[in-house]
Structures are given as C-alpha cells and as structure tokens.
Amino acid sequence: MKNSRRKFLQSVGLLAAGMVIPISAFGFETSKKLKVVLVGTGVRGISFWGKRLVEHYSDILEFVGLCDINPGRLEFGRKHIGVHCPTFSDFEKMVRETGPDLVIVTTKDSTHHEFIIKGLGMGCDVLTEKPLTTDENKCQAIIDAERKSGKKLIVGFNYRWSPYNTKIKELLAGNSIGKITSVDFHWYLNTYHGASYFRRWHGLKSEGGSLWVHKATHHFDLLNWWIDSEPSEVFAYGDLEHYGANGPFRGDKCRTCQHRSECDYFWDITKDNHMMRLYVDHEKHDGYIRDNCLFRDEIDIYDKMSAQVKYKNNVVLNYSLTTYSPFEGWRVAFNGTEGRLEAWLDIPYQRGETVDQSEMHALEMDQSGEDDKNQEPVIVHRLWKDFETVKVPMERGGHGGGDMRLQDKMFKNPDIPDPYGRAAGLRDGVMSVLIGIAARKSIETGLPVAIKDLTDLEPGETRG
Structure with a gap:
C-alpha cells in the first residue's frame, strides 16, 4: 500500500x-x-x-x-x-x-x-x-x-490517451509530413448525443459556457497537443438555428409532452432505469429536469460553430462543430511541408456500416473494458509519393480506451515514462478552454480575440 x-x-x-x-x-x-x-x-x-x-x-x-x-x-x-x-x-x-x-x-x-x-x-x-x-x-x-x-x-483530459489519437501524435512527432502548417478538424455530434446537451443545463451559456467550452475543450486540447503549440488568436462564427426557439413546438419535458408522437427528438427517460433513479427520483430536491424540452425558449448556446485559430508556431486551424448530424464522428487533416496526414473515426459510410447511434454512444461511455477491438486507418501521404495506410488498434469503450489509460497512468503506472506527453495540468486546461472562450467572445463582438488578453498566461510557441 x-x-x-x-x-x-x-x-x-x-x-x-x-x-x-x-x-x-x-x-x-x-x-x-x-x-x-x-x-x-x-x-x-x-x-x-x-x-x-x-x-x-x-x-x-x-x-x-x-x-x-x-x-x-x-x-x-x-x-x-x-x-x-x-x-x-x-x-x-x-x-x-x-x-x-x-x-x-x-x-x-x-x-x-x-x-x-x-x-x-x-x-x-x-x-x-x-x-x-x-x-x-x-x-x-x-x-x-x-x-x-x-x-x-x-x-481529466481522456482523449489524449486513446490509442488512435496517440498514434496520430506519434506520426506527427516523427516528422511523417514535415512541419505542420495547417489543420482542418471537424466534429459531428449526432441527433442522439448532440441533442442531449440541449435538454440539460448545458443548453445555457451561464451554466456550461456553451459547447465551445463544454464539448470543444476536448477537441482543442487534442489539437494543442497534436500541434505542440499554444493558440494566439481566434476568430469565430456561430448561431442557434436548429434547437431552442427554432423548434416547431415545445413542451414541459419529454415524459409529459403532448407532442411526443410527432417529435423526432422524443426521448423516453422512463425506459432508462439508471437515469430515473439518479435524476427523476430526486427532481423534488433541486428542480433539475434531465429530459427537458430541447426546443425551450431559454436555450441560448450555439448549435453550429466554426472557428479559425492561429497558433504561436504559425499553424492555422480550421475547426467546426455540428450538433445535429445524422452520425457521430470526426475528421482531421494535417497539412505539412512534406505531405498530409488524414484521420477519422465513426464515419459510417466509409466502413460500409449501419450504426445505431444511441448504441454507439452507450459503448463509448462504457467503463467495463470489455469492448470488441478493431483497427482503424490513418493515411500518411508524402509529397511526390503514394499514400500509406497505417492500421491502428482501436477501442470504442471508455472514450476510445482513453478513460482506462488515464486512470491507470495516475494510479498504477506513474513511473513509466510517457514519450507522448499526455499528462495534462493547469496550463493545458487553460489553453484549451481559452480557445472556446475566445470563440464565444469573437461571435459576440465580430472581432478576432487575442488569447494573451484573456489571462496573464502568455501563449508559447511550444506547449508548456
């Protein structure tokens, strides 16, 4: 002990x-x-x-x-x-x-x-x-x-610890495409998982800071780590045009809604015993409703988001987040002085699969470690040469295997060196969240926002 x-x-x-x-x-x-x-x-x-x-x-x-x-x-x-x-x-x-x-x-x-x-x-x-x-x-x-x-x-950043994301880091750090010059990163939340944020307290800027902060902090932390630099300036667009007051009707909450038969987003929380016992049984204490209407008027976060981020090492990032996609997944492409690296996960038609989106989300959140493993590709294409497909062992459960590896590093294997620098402290948390905060401020002002103007931490050309 x-x-x-x-x-x-x-x-x-x-x-x-x-x-x-x-x-x-x-x-x-x-x-x-x-x-x-x-x-x-x-x-x-x-x-x-x-x-x-x-x-x-x-x-x-x-x-x-x-x-x-x-x-x-x-x-x-x-x-x-x-x-x-x-x-x-x-x-x-x-x-x-x-x-x-x-x-x-x-x-x-x-x-x-x-x-x-x-x-x-x-x-x-x-x-x-x-x-x-x-x-x-x-x-x-x-x-x-x-x-x-x-x-x-x-x-507690867990996505860094996913084997698939770690392989991307390894390839980039190994100079597989030369010096990174620009990045395109697009995340798609489906009509099951994406919609869930608008039912909960996350739908209010005052509670979750918008999905620029709550959700995208995951993505910005990955990008900061992959790019190995810190952000210097952000310019963004965003709007709310699908959820909230844009809905064709609204009700009190899903389980009592008179529009349940005609609403594509109806979610029956009564069929989820764990959610009923954790949330519904205790609404009387604080009034928190877990199956709120996602068309309620008070929602004020964005449901479409796009940003351009300039890094201190001169990398330019193009980022987008969609919250009502028919599938849940993501794509990233890195352009470098010697080639291009492309990666993606859970784009169903690229694998010729039909995926139950609610089941997929349940698997991602599963902590049992019993998920079936498979392989996913990363494409490395060097200038003047044919592309190479790198097959990466992949897990879906526990955020792509990241949850387990993060905790194991903390509690079981802290002495083992980590060549990928996946450990995340205060500075990492600050630099990831400030991109989202800056994006939100940029939308509100219509102007680019300098990261150095937000806190007294001066962004560095390299992380840390």
Missing part, C-alpha cells in the same frame, strides 16, 4: 506539472491510503470518478466524503459508488472534517472554479473534470489560486 500511494503522489506532480515532484512536497503521510472526496454526484462523477476508482484502485485510495446540493442524488450516488463514507451538502465542512488529500470536482461547469479554488486553498490537490471553467475571469482566479496554494491541479 505504501508504494502504491507513493506512486500516486508522484503522478499528481507528473500530471499537473509534467515532471515528478518530490514526495516531501506534498506534506502528508505515504503509509496510508489516499483520502479522496468527490463533489458533484452526477452521472460522470459517480461512474468514472466514483465507482470505477473503487473497483480498480481501492488498494491505494478510499473515499472519505461525498458532496452535492441534492440529498437524494447524493445518497443514490453513495450506494452506486459502493462506499459507506459520510455525505455533505457543505463542501468546506466536508474538507474540514475529512481532511482529504485529493478533491475530485465533477459539478456543473460554471461551479468548477468554486470548488477548485476552495480545495486548493484548504491544502488539497485537486482533480477536475473538463472543462476547467467557463470564462476568463474564473480561469484567472484558478491560476492565481494554484500559484498561491502550492498544491497541484490535474485536468
């Missing part, structure tokens, strides 16, 4: 700062299990950062507290995770009474900063779900808090 816990403490430094920090820097015993608290008992919190940690890493850690403003969901979460620790509605009381080493933040995006700052200030290392936060002011407050506290913040 002692060695396992020491490895985890080293990994906090590795993930947060890109280097191993001496154990003495953390200032607490290494002979006991790591004491962990979780704030935010929604589906991501109680599954990936709750139940999965208990099932796979109980030799090194123990949950000493759970916190949420909804007492019903909090109690359900405790049982689902499989722990007997105390529960709290007051975060600071939980930290004072349980003395945790690590705080895990999985609350609503707009409140991440609150618990990150309090956790750091109360002497804890903090791990937060993406996105880091929702605007530049909260971002700066988090930067200041980490500097002042002497503790470390880890951002």
